[in-house]
Every structure is written in C-alpha cells, then in structure tokens.
Amino acid sequence: MDFTPSEEQAAAQGLAARIFGDLSTHDRLVAAGSGTDAGLWKEICAAGLPGAAEETGLLGLVLLAEEQGRTTAQVPFVASCVYGLLAIAEHGTDEQRERLLPSFRDGTAVAAGAFPAAGTVHAEADEGPDAEGGGRLNGIVPLVPWLRDATHVLVAAADRSLWIVRAAGPGVVTESVETTAPWSAGRLVLDGAPAERLGGSGAYEEVLAGARTAFAGVQAGVCAGSLARAVEHTGAREQFGRPLSTNQAVLLRAADAYMDTEAIRVTAYEAAWRHDEGLPYAEQALTSAWWASEAGRRVVHAGQHLHGGTGADLDHPVHRHFLWGRQLDAHLGGSGTVLQELGELLVKEGPE
Structure with missing residues (x-):
C-alpha cells in the first residue's frame, strides 16, 4: 500500500x-x-x-x-x-x-443522500416499453444532511435500490430540520415522486462504502482542526507561571487525541486506496467509519476539554468542531452499530 x-x-x-x-x-x-x-x-x-x-x-x-x-x-x-x-x-x-x-x-447541481436504507422508502418501477428505468417513490426520510441545498437527492429504497429524485420535483416535500452541526439538513417526504434508477445490484453497497470513507476523511479533518486549536490554546495559556502544555496530564490527553486522529486518517486512506485500486474494501470502509465514530467522539471531547472553561463557550470556534464531530458520529451510524455490521460481515466472509 x-x-x-x-x-x-x-x-x-x-x-x-x-x-x-x-x-x-x-x-x-x-x-x-x-x-x-x-x-x-x-x-x-x-x-x-x-x-x-x-x-x-x-x-x-x-x-x-x-x-x-x-x-x-x-x-x-x-x-x-x-x-x-x-x-x-x-x-x-x-x-x-x-x-x-x-x-x-460546476456546482449548479447539488446532491444529498437519503442513506442508509431503513425500510421507510418504497419504490415502484414504471412498466412498459417507454419506462427507461423510471419509477415512483413513497415514504419519509426523517433526516437528510444538506437537503436544503440539494437540487437532487439520491434515495436508498427499502430493497436497497438507488433512485435519483429532484428536490423540487412533484411529490417531493422538504422540511427544515435542526441537527447538532449546522448542516442545512431537512426531512424528506416522498408521495409518488418520479425518480430514475441509478445502477443495479451492488450499487447501494458501493455508494454507501464510498460515503462512509469520505465522511471518515471529514472526521479526520475535524479532529485535526480541534487538536490544532487545543495545542495553540494550551501553549499560550499559562497557569502558575507556565504554559498549560507543560502539564503531563495535558500532554497525555493531547497525545491520545493525536493518535486517534491518525488512526482515523490512515484507515480512511486505506479504504479509499483499495477502492481506487479496484480491490474489495467493504471491511476497510466499515473500519474507517468505526474509527471516525468511536475515536472522533473522543478527540472532539478532548479538544473542548483542553480549552477548559473556554471550551464551554458556545461561540468559541472549538465548539463548532465538537458539534461536527458528534454529528459525524451520528451520520456514520454510531460506533456500536458500525462495529456490529463489521462483525457480521467478517463472520459471513469467514477466514481467508
């Protein structure tokens, strides 16, 4: 590699x-x-x-x-x-x-993803010689990040088929939803919404794995930014005549956060590299998602904690990293759920 x-x-x-x-x-x-x-x-x-x-x-x-x-x-x-x-x-x-x-x-179109399939959206394919992969979608997706910016939504139906719908199209209603991080999110309601099929068997799994890997990359950056702010703060802030960064407890907390951040980064890199090389990467994508969820939560908590009382200020820049880290944890599915899915995949595939 x-x-x-x-x-x-x-x-x-x-x-x-x-x-x-x-x-x-x-x-x-x-x-x-x-x-x-x-x-x-x-x-x-x-x-x-x-x-x-x-x-x-x-x-x-x-x-x-x-x-x-x-x-x-x-x-x-x-x-x-x-x-x-x-x-x-x-x-x-x-x-x-x-x-x-x-x-x-060129950015004139923006996509959001109604993922993963949770059994709430049902697709009915059009029939006839002129159908050309079209269909109708019915159901509700309670939370779609960046939906309020989207011109198109990639929807995962209950049967794990993928469909593209226009956010402003007939049968589509979007409602604003507030999340932990300000991600311009929304609630998606589909009532006979016209849609076009994207891909065939395996497309859902491929897109989901790619999304998990990419958002693990976002989490690596969020954690790196949070840690950089903590290093700057503890290096400049003095207590009892010396910088906070000279305290052993501060050094160890920052070191643990650094190692966690590197683990998120390298697992995301491995999953992405395997994808680009045409190698199987389902396990690696789940591994990167688990690290991003589990370790990412630790890092953004550490970044806020190392700021002391300043970190509790909702208007301080480090608090935004905290909110993003927690929202990414939820968006990736939570470490427990991702770990269970990884375990089931390993059992299914068996030893090499």
Missing part, C-alpha cells in the same frame, strides 16, 4: 486548503448559521474542486474532505461529491453521465 498522494492529488489538496483556510473563517461561519456559505461554495466550484474530486479518485476526495473538516466549512462539498458526482460517474448509464455530471462538476 502506498498512500503518498499523486502530484494531481497533492495539488488539489493544496488548493482546497488555501480556499477553505482563507474563506471558512469564524465570522463567515457565524454569519452562515445553519445554512450554506454561498460565496464559499461559488469559489470552490469556480476553482474546479468538485471536478478534481472526480479525477483524483476516492483517495483524492478523502484528502479534500480533510480540508473541509479541518475548517468545518459550511458547504455541501463532500455530500454532493459522493452522492452525486462519484455515484453517477461509477454507476450511471452513459446517458445519465452525459446529462447530469456537467452540472455537478
């Missing part, structure tokens, strides 16, 4: 770091509230970052996802890439790719 970024991946990550670092500032995040920073999204798309994610593979997207997480940038970048750009590029028909991909590349 070689996780060294290619020249193209390194260039894309550097560009993302500069744009997110320059524009995803505390003042702009406060101004955005629970919505998206439209100006930042425009800059990201003008720089071609969605297209770069498509060209540099899942590992490239994980690298870019880290930069979004590091600054908790309030844009639907990763969601639109995994549920729109990459899903259609890998599982769409030639006609779907030609029709849909250009708008996802």
